[in-house]
Amino acid sequence: MTPNDAELAVPPPLRAKRLRLHTQHQAVVIMRADCHVCRSEGLASRSQVLVSSNGREMQATLFQIEGDDLLAIDQIALTETAWKILSLDEDAAVTVTHAPTLESLASVRRRIHGNRLDARAIGSIVKDVAARRYTDVHLAAFLTASAALPLDEQETVDLTGAMVEVGERLRWDSPIVVDKHCIGGLPGNRTTPIVVAIVAAHGLVIPKTSSRAITSPAGTADAMETLAPVDLDIATLRRVVDAEGGCIAWGGAMHLSPADDIFVRIERELDVDTEGQLIASVLSKKIAAGSTHVVIDIPVGPTAKVRSEATARHLADRISAVASRFGLSATCILTDGSQPVGRGIGPALEALDVLAVLRGAPDSPDDLRRRSATLAGAALEIGGKVASGEGTTAALATLADGRAWKKFQAICEAQGGMRTPPKAPHVHPLIAPRAGRIVHINNRKLSRLAKLAGAPEAKSAGVYMHVTLGQEIDKGNIMLDIYAESSGELAYALEYARRSPDIIEVEISS
């Protein structure tokens, strides 16, 4: 005896309620524990569910709620990620079922047990990750497995390709498209706007998109935004590049490597660096951005991301090898990662350093100028504009004679108009506790200090350095200034500085 149609209960739809709750990449839905769908589908808190509405669907984590304070029995609350992806309106009809089994998890398990994965397996994992079907547990398991048994070159190539596959791609009308990347971990290292200005001034195409800060006090997009609009749509971006040869825009809306955005958050929470993941992260974005030649800055130092020169060279070799498999030419430059570059740490403060270098101001930070010239010079060489070995000289000249500054102003105008970076109303110095020499500068703690002061949300907030490594100072000298937009944030930063005496270490000179 088969049940009639009335008994084959398709769960009646629920009514969507917007909660305005932010849970980052993880989509969460909330339903009443006594909701009929929970009973019929056998759902419990932390179940993975498939949420469908109006032809769209996505996976989410379910949390159950008791009582009727928040929801009527036929309502479902969705967090912002879910609300936007499903393009919901209030009271929209939503269907919820068990999420289908994730077949690709079998591949994750295989890798956990020591088996290397082929392109098909990696591709299916990355597809599921980009579609937000992986929970934090699944993501962490995959990333941990990739660290415990490090990805080999073929797996890194396959991962890079899979990450490109699931994102958007930009294409340009030029045979040479230059790009730049910094491996990171160095506050204030805002070379990109200067590099783009120099490179574009020489007629190379450099359509640079950058990210906002995730855990640092400023991303390139944050600093640039204090100088010009960065939130460009693709049509505007193309117009700017057509007119000026280059741009410095925010890449977040381009979705060039959506799986990477998800991986990166988990990697930060784990604080585990897996070389294969790092390479795939960097290169997938560059390939998706349509670049042909990329310069990669690898700062090396005890509190930078890469701790030794040997590690850096090994990384550089691997990056070049994987890049060449995609027809991408990658040049890695090892730079000094033992202290911040420039003086400002924070969006507006870094922008001021950039302006000073471009304008050739007499007190502009020389280290920022030289590093930008080194990286721009490498770009000029691999872009075929100058002979090998002459890049840095040519870049310095482009700064000195004002061509870079002129090009930068033109780019800002094309992006929507040049702005003056804001100035913070509250400032407080950190002074040297004793006379001596600066023997150590802790980049991580400087970043934390700048963030407590309010960066990057408070654009004028951050830290302005007055000393460099190796410098001799007297007791009472100002080592740095803390800038904040509110007295409360200033107080938090000062409290942190008070209990962290080793942000800048001063050793008594013998």
Next chain:
Amino acid sequence: MTPNDAELAVPPPLRAKRLRLHTQHQAVVIMRADCHVCRSEGLASRSQVLVSSNGREMQATLFQIEGDDLLAIDQIALTETAWKILSLDEDAAVTVTHAPTLESLASVRRRIHGNRLDARAIGSIVKDVAARRYTDVHLAAFLTASAALPLDEQETVDLTGAMVEVGERLRWDSPIVVDKHCIGGLPGNRTTPIVVAIVAAHGLVIPKTSSRAITSPAGTADAMETLAPVDLDIATLRRVVDAEGGCIAWGGAMHLSPADDIFVRIERELDVDTEGQLIASVLSKKIAAGSTHVVIDIPVGPTAKVRSEATARHLADRISAVASRFGLSATCILTDGSQPVGRGIGPALEALDVLAVLRGAPDSPDDLRRRSATLAGAALEIGGKVASGEGTTAALATLADGRAWKKFQAICEAQGGMRTPPKAPHVHPLIAPRAGRIVHINNRKLSRLAKLAGAPEAKSAGVYMHVTLGQEIDKGNIMLDIYAESSGELAYALEYARRSPDIIEVEISS
């Protein structure tokens, strides 16, 4: 110049709001994105925060909300886990700061990179896990690392010891305390109540605590609860054991291995079995329960947890080795895991099987009777009550002459009174699609079917088997009955059965 005290802003307390939101072990708090604490502490969604109230503190994941629908700007909503652990009242003052850095994560990272951990490192990890400081990402990373590089014997011993350390411990006045465990994955395998009755009838002390179902259609505690109260506090449990020598109670309130409760949920989500974790999970509970001699049932079969006899023997050896390091004597019995044991799957249906075996009913499931006798017999032997090799015979006799039934009734009375298991109002058969032989029974799918029918929440719901592996049947014969408390749940189970033809496979006899 140092800031004055007024500037050293300790964040003003927030007011607690109960949400009645269930997020399982993960504590979640919700705060307004524009709340002053979020700004001053630099908190973002998914930040880990330390939540303090009235002398208690715990770690939680923060989600931020916009607008004032749910919360006033100085309110903080907490999910049930957090609410209970902090013993909050509505409007209680709550302080929120950044969670401190987890030092033990450095050990997790060391293990990810292939280094084995010592007792101190493992201990610090387990301590943090039990204190709920580990996010899903951290938990998954540790468990994955323990699978990628399997825990060796010393690490397994250290993990077991650490898990015992963070929980409660029970102590008994007897030199011999018997325990039993089933590795699992086999529906209906409800031997525990029968084993306890037999063993206690012989005068051995067997204070059995069991769990409720986590992902199965019934745990021992669920089935037993349809026969007698199981929710005993420790004082009552001791009284029962003093009076009758044994009990069959719910162990959930005893907190014998709190880290294990957390690990288990992540392991299920990953579906990765790590032998070391399994051993530590089983033995930590037994040691904490104060047991001296434990019988472990290891069902072996293609859809059970342990798939081959070789794997089972290896596991058995490792269990015994680790157990002996704690002065615990563990005897592993390999049993058939190719099909369910007994006929009922679901709390009340399994209880009926138990009653039938204890009463010696003529149609009682013979496989359940024999398996219970085997396990009880092993317990009688290691408990020194019968000679080696005579255990099963003695156990069968104890069933046949009614001593076990008498003891079971006494235990139920001591626990609060014997009950009659409920009977479900809706029942529907699954019939054989063709004549032939039963060649495969999928335990996992049977469990899912029983759960869709409502087990274990609906105590009388589940599945009742009418066939066994190898049996010859005719087309139209009833293979099993589905029991449900509501027509909706019955419909869901039938829909699942309709689209899953391979729950029970019938092969045409040649």
